[in-house]
Amino acid sequence: MAKIGIIQPDTLRQKVEDAVRHAITTGLYLPGERLVERVLCEELGVSRASVREALRKLEAEKLVEIIPHKGPVVATISLDEARQLYALRAILEGFAAREFALKASENDIADFAKAAKGLRQAVRGKSREDVLKAKTNLYDIMLANCGNALVHEILRGMHSRINILRATSLVDADRLPKSLAEINALNTAFQKRDADAAQEIASEHVRNASVVALRYLEEQGHS
Structure with missing residues (x-):
């Protein structure tokens, strides 16, 4: 045959x-x-x-x-669409962070800590592309090891679209230090296996990022 x-x-x-x-x-x-x-x-x-x-x-x-x-x-993203994206992302990333804190292996948590360090180095280098790459790596580690393939799939698609906003508004002098502090706090919560803290920090991180992104869209005249 x-x-x-x-x-x-x-x-x-x-x-x-x-x-x-x-x-x-x-x-x-x-x-x-x-x-x-x-x-x-x-x-x-x-x-x-x-x-x-x-x-x-x-x-x-x-x-x-x-x-x-x-x-x-x-593609362009409207102000209303961005609000919806960030609102859903805050919920899903909070859930993913909670599950990661509970289910990730010690190696996974060590990888996240290493990726957080890589993000800090990228920010010091002041390369927008390197920062975006480092943030993507950080999220990939958390999402790939949160134990929920569907959440991983949904958030990966959302991140591609949100990166359109990040690419034009990421280098914000006020936001970057606060963003790094939030990532550091999330890393600490993972180290302690504190699922409640991880969920709240991850959700708050997204909500804070949305303020910058939405302000950028408003300044650009998006409706």
């Missing part, structure tokens, strides 16, 4: 998708900016078919919008 054969992973498509997603979430491409397929093909050295497939995937993630007579653009 003939065998159908092994399907190889579509690594090129994934790499194109990852490259464009990274450019959007780190602020290289700003909200509302056109994504010209020809330019993307030239910059990435790939075919137009690969670029179009990647853009369709990012449209499904709501990172890209396809506008009639204009084509693909980086």
Whole structure:
């Protein structure tokens, strides 16, 4: 009997998708900016078919919008949508932090502490991209080890969209020290396995971050 054969992973498509997603979430491409397929093909050295497939995937993630007579653009987030995103994120991240405190292994908790240290170093380096990468690593550790795959999946998708706001408003002179203090407090709660404290600190961290992000949107005239 003939065998159908092994399907190889579509690594090129994934790499194109990852490259464009990274450019959007780190602020290289700003909200509302056109994504010209020809330019993307030239910059990435790939075919137009690969670029179009990647853009369709990012449209499904709501990172890209396809506008009639204009084509693909980086998605924008309305003020009301941002409020909803942050409100839901505060609840889910509080839950994830609580579960992490209860279920994470000692190695997981050590990894979180190491990632928190990496975030502090990134902030000192003053590279927006490095800070975003360090924060993503920090959340990945907590979410991947909170014992709830569905919460992990939902929050990963939300973080991609929220990174659009972070990329343009993260370097806030007042917010960054407070954000680091909150992460340090969360790390301490994990070390002590204090689930109640971890839940409250994680939720409060998101609520405080939302104040900066929402103020930024208001200043930009978003409704």
